[in-house]
Amino acid sequence: MIARGSLEELKYQILLSKxxxxxxxxxxxEILNITKEVGxxxxxxxxxxxKSGK
Structure with missing residues (x-):
C-alpha cells in the first residue's frame, strides 16, 4: 500500500511539473502512461x- 501511495505522490509531482x-x-x-503501467x-x-497468503 505504501508503494501505491508513493505512485500517487509521483503522479501529482508530474502534474505540478507540467x-x-x-x-x-x-x-x-509519456510519463503518465508509464505510471499507469506501474500501477x-x-x-x-x-x-x-x-492469493499466496490464503
Missing part, C-alpha cells in the same frame, strides 16, 4: 501476494 512548465504536454503524457503491475503484485 503546470509549472518544467515539462511539456507530450512528456507529461497495473503493482495491482497484479498485490493480488498475487494476497
Amino acid at each position: 503546470d509549472l512548465n518544467y515539462i511539456n504536454e507530450d512528456k507529461y503524457q 497495473r503491475l503493482l495491482n497484479g503484485l498485490m493480488v498475487a501476494v494476497d
Whole structure:
C-alpha cells in the first residue's frame, strides 16, 4: 500500500511539473502512461501476494 501511495505522490509531482512548465504536454503524457503501467503491475503484485497468503 505504501508503494501505491508513493505512485500517487509521483503522479501529482508530474502534474505540478507540467503546470509549472518544467515539462511539456507530450512528456507529461509519456510519463503518465508509464505510471499507469506501474500501477497495473503493482495491482497484479498485490493480488498475487494476497492469493499466496490464503
